Amino acid sequence: MTDKTVDLRSDTVTQPTPAMRAAMLEAKLGDDVFGDDPSVNALQEKIAAMLGFEAALFVPTGTQSNLCAILSHCQRGDEYIVGQMAHCYRWEGGGAAVLGSVQPQPLNHQADGTLALADIEAAIKPDDAHFARSRLLALENTLGGKLLPFEYLQQATQLAAAKGLRRHLDGARLFNAAVAQAAQTGSDTRTEARRISQCFDSVSVCFSKGLGAPIGSALCGSRDVIARAHRIRKMAGGGMRQSGLLAAAASHALDHHIERLAQDHALARRLADGLAGIEGLQVEAPQTNMVFIDLSGAAKAQAAGLLGHLADHGIRATGLYRLRFVTHLDVEAAGVDRAVAAIRNYFKD
Numbered sequence: 001m002t003d004k005t006v007d008l009r010s011d012t013v014t015q016p017t018p019a020m021r022a023a024m025l026e027a028k029l030g031d032d033v034f035g036d037d038p039s040v041n042a043l044q045e046k047i048a049a050m051l052g053f054e055a056a057l058f059v060p061t062g063t064q065s066n067l068c069a070i071l072s073h074c075q076r077g078d079e080y081i082v083g084q085m086a087h088c089y090r091w092e093g094g095g096a097a098v099l100g101s102v103q104p105q106p107l108n109h110q111a112d113g114t115l116a117l118a119d120i121e122a123a124i125k126p127d128d129a130h131f132a133r134s135r136l137l138a139l140e141n142t143l144g145g146k147l148l149p150f151e152y153l154q155q156a157t158q159l160a161a162a163k164g165l166r167r168h169l170d171g172a173r174l175f176n177a178a179v180a181q182a183a184q185t186g187s188d189t190r191t192e193a194r195r196i197s198q199c200f201d202s203v204s205v206c207f208s209k210g211l212g213a214p215i216g217s218a219l220c221g222s223r224d225v226i227a228r229a230h231r232i233r234k235m236a237g238g239g240m241r242q243s244g245l246l247a248a249a250a251s252h253a254l255d256h257h258i259e260r261l262a263q264d265h266a267l268a269r270r271l272a273d274g275l276a277g278i279e280g281l282q283v284e285a286p287q288t289n290m291v292f293i294d295l296s297g298a299a300k301a302q303a304a305g306l307l308g309h310l311a312d313h314g315i316r317a318t319g320l321y322r323l324r325f326v327t328h329l330d331v332e333a334a335g336v337d338r339a340v341a342a343i344r345n346y347f348k349d
C-alpha cells in the first residue's frame, strides 16, 4: 500500500503528466496580446473546430470565461436566466452584476439538475420599462456531476431562441458530459461534445478540471461573440503574453485526456458501490466523476470527525453532512479502495 495522498476534493488538483510537461517545454511561443503566440492560436482553432464554432478565446479561468460570455451577450440592464446552483450565478463573486451591471434571474433546479421549461418561460420578462431585459439563458453541463438530458438541452435552448434569448453553456466539464452521453447513445465522445455545444451560442470549457491541464479555459462562439469577449478579457486583466506554455498543456489534454475520463467515471461508480449499505449514508449513484454522500441519523452525529479521520488516512474530500468525492487523472482504483476502507472503518461502530 502506498502512502500517497488520495485527493478527492476536486478534479482541479491534478498535476501535469510528464508528457504534458514535455509538450509545454517544447511549445512555440509568441506574445498573445499581439495575437502572435502560435500555440495559443492553434489551441483556439482546435477547440473551436472540435465543438463546431467559428472562434475561441483562451482565458486563465472558467470564471473569466463565463464573465466574458455573459458580458459579450448582455448589456447593462439586461438579465440572464440561470440555475440557483450554477457556477456562473453562485460561485463567481457575482461578477456579471458587479462588473457588467447584468442582473441574474436565478431559478430552482429540478432533481435532475435541469431548469423546468415552464419556469424558464415564466421568468422571461415582457418588453416593459419595469423589467430588466431578459437576454440570455445560461445552463451548466455537467451540473454537480449530473448529465443534463440531451432532449432537455434541445428543448430549453429552442425555447430560449424562440423568445429571442441567447444561449450560453458553462461546460467546465463538457467532456465528462460527452463521455457519459456517448456511453448512453453508443456514439463517440467528440460527436456528443459537438451535439451538446451546437445547442448554444457560446460554450465555456475548462482544461484545468478533468482534462488535467494546470491552468486555462476556452470560450467558444461566433466571431462576433469572441471579438466582444476578447475586449472584456483585456478589461478583466486576462490578456496574457507567452501563454502558449499553458495552451500547449491544454492542447495535449484535448489530444490525450478526453477518452480517459471514462476511467474517472468508472472509479466514481467503484467508490459509490463500495460505500453501499452503510447505515445512515445515502450514496447518490454517480453519472460522471462525482460522488455525493448525504449523512443522516447516527452517521450525521459522527460527521464532524469524518474529514479529519480521512485526512489521517491520507484521503482528502470536502463537505460535512453532504460529502463530495471527485475522481480524476491522479486517482487510481487502489486509492478509491483506501477511501472506501477508511470510511467503512469510521462508521464501523
Ligand SMILES: *Cc1c(COP(=O)(O)O)cnc(C)c1O
Residues within 6 Å of the ligand: 060, 061, 062, 063, 064, 066, 087, 088, 140, 170, 172, 173, 206, 208, 209, 217
Ligand atoms: C470550476 C468551474 C468553473 C470555473 O472555475 P475556475 O476556478 O474559475 O477556473 C466554472 N464553472 C463550473 C461548472 C466549474 O465547475
